[in-house]
Amino acid sequence: MRRMTARPANAHQARLLRLLRDGGPNSRAQLGDQVDLSRSKLAVEVDRLLETGLVVADGLAASRGGRRSHNIRLAPQLRFLGIDIGATSIDVAVTNAELEVLGHLNHPMDVREGPVAVFEQVLTMAAKLRASGLAEGFDGAGIGVPGPVRFPEGVPVAPPIMPGWDGFPVREALSQELGCPVMVDNDVNLMAMGEQHAGVARSARDFLCVKIGTGIGCGIVVGGEVYRGTTGSAGDIGHIQVVPEGRPCACGNHGCLEAHFSGAALARDAADAARAGRSEELARRLEAAGRLTAADVAAGAAAGDATSLDLIRAGGNHVGQVIAGLVSFFNPGLVVIGGGVTGLGHNLLASVRTQVYRTSLPLATGNLPIVLGELGAIAGVIGAARLISDHLFSPA
Secondary structure (H helix, E strand, C coil): CCCCCCCCCCHHHHHHHHHHHHHCCEEHHHHHHHCCCCHHHHHHHHHHHHHHCCEEEEEECCCCCCCCCEEEEECCCCCEEEEEECCCEEEEEEECCCCCEEEEEEEECCHHHCHHHHHHHHHHHHHHHHHHHHCCCCCEEEEEECCCEECCCCEECCCCCCCCCCCCCHHHHHHHHHCCCEEEEEHHHHHHHHHHHHCCCCCCCCEEEEEECCCEEEEEEECCEECCCCCCCCCCHHHCECCCCCCECCCCCECEHHHHCCHHHHHHHHHHHHHCCCCHHHHHHHHHHCCCCHHHHHHHHHCCCHHHHHHHHHHHHHHHHHHHHHHHHHCCCEEEEECHHHHHHHHHHHHHHHHHHHHCCHHHHCCCCEEECCCHHHHHHHHHHHHHHHHHCCCC
C-alpha cells in the first residue's frame, strides 16, 4: 500500500500543513497572516512543501491588490483511516487530508471477543472501503479503544470491559497489517478531538467531553490539547464513586458511576422496572424484543412513560454530580456530552445541567454551556483521523 513519502521538515512546515487541514485551501498571503514568517521565508517553506507533494496548487486566490497568487491545498490523494472500537460496535471511516469523511461503515461487535477477532473485522471493513474506490491505500490510521491506553506505546492497559486486551500491541499489529503509521488512544479522547475539529467544540480551548455508552469516560482538553495523564488513565470518571457501598462494578469496586448509569445499567434498570410492573410501556417493549436497551428507555420517555423519565433523571443526576465536581476543579469553557446514551437527549441534558448549575461554584458555571455533541457516530472516527494527521503533520 502507498504511504506518505514525506513528512514536514520543520515546525513551520508542520504549522502550515495543520492550517491547511483545519481551514482548507488558502492563499500564501492568508497563510502568511497566520504564521510568524517573513514573506520570503514563507515562500521558501511553501515551495518545499510543494516539492514534497504534500501540498498542491489549487487555482488563483482572491485579489488583495497586485499580482494574484495561487491557493494551495493539501494533496487531494492523501487518505486517513479512522477506527473507533466501542464496547458493542466498530466504526471505520476513510477521510481526505482535510478530515472530511468520504466513506463510513459500522458493524456490531462485542469487544470482549478479543483483539484478534475485532481486528479481523476492522481489516475487513477497511478492505471494503478501499475496494469501493475511495482509497488506493492509507497514509495513516488512528484507532480508539474503550479503555485506558499507554499512549507512547499504543497499548491498552488493564481495561475493565476489554478482557484479553491488556498489553496487546495494537499500534504495532495494525501498522503491520495496514502498511502505514498507526496511532492509538482512548475512544473518548478521540470523540473530544472529533468534536474539536468539526463539531460543537470548534472554538473551545479548554473543555470536557463526556461519553456515556456501555461505559463512561471523559476527554479533557487543555489549551487545545488532549490531557492524558501520567499513565493514560486521565478522565476515567466512570469509576468515581457516586453511591457509597452501591452496586458492584466491573472494576471490582462498588458504587461507581458506570455501575449506576451507563447503557448497560440503564437497560438493566429498565428491565427490572418492566418485570416489577412499574411501566406498561417498558413491559410491552420487553415482551416484544426479549430485552431492553437505552433506546427503549428513550422511546418510552418520548411516549410520556413516567418510569422511563424517572430513570433518565436519576441517571442524569448521578452524571451531573460527577461533572459538577469536575467543573469546580477544572473550570472548563464547555462541557460536551456524547455517546450512545445521548439518544436520551434533552431529558438527560436537563437533568445534568440542573445538577451541575445547582452544585458547582457560580464563578465556574456562570457562562458554562453544557451541550450534546454534534457529530454522533462519526465523532470518534474524525478524532482518530485527526490523531494520526497530528502525528504525520509533525516534523519528521
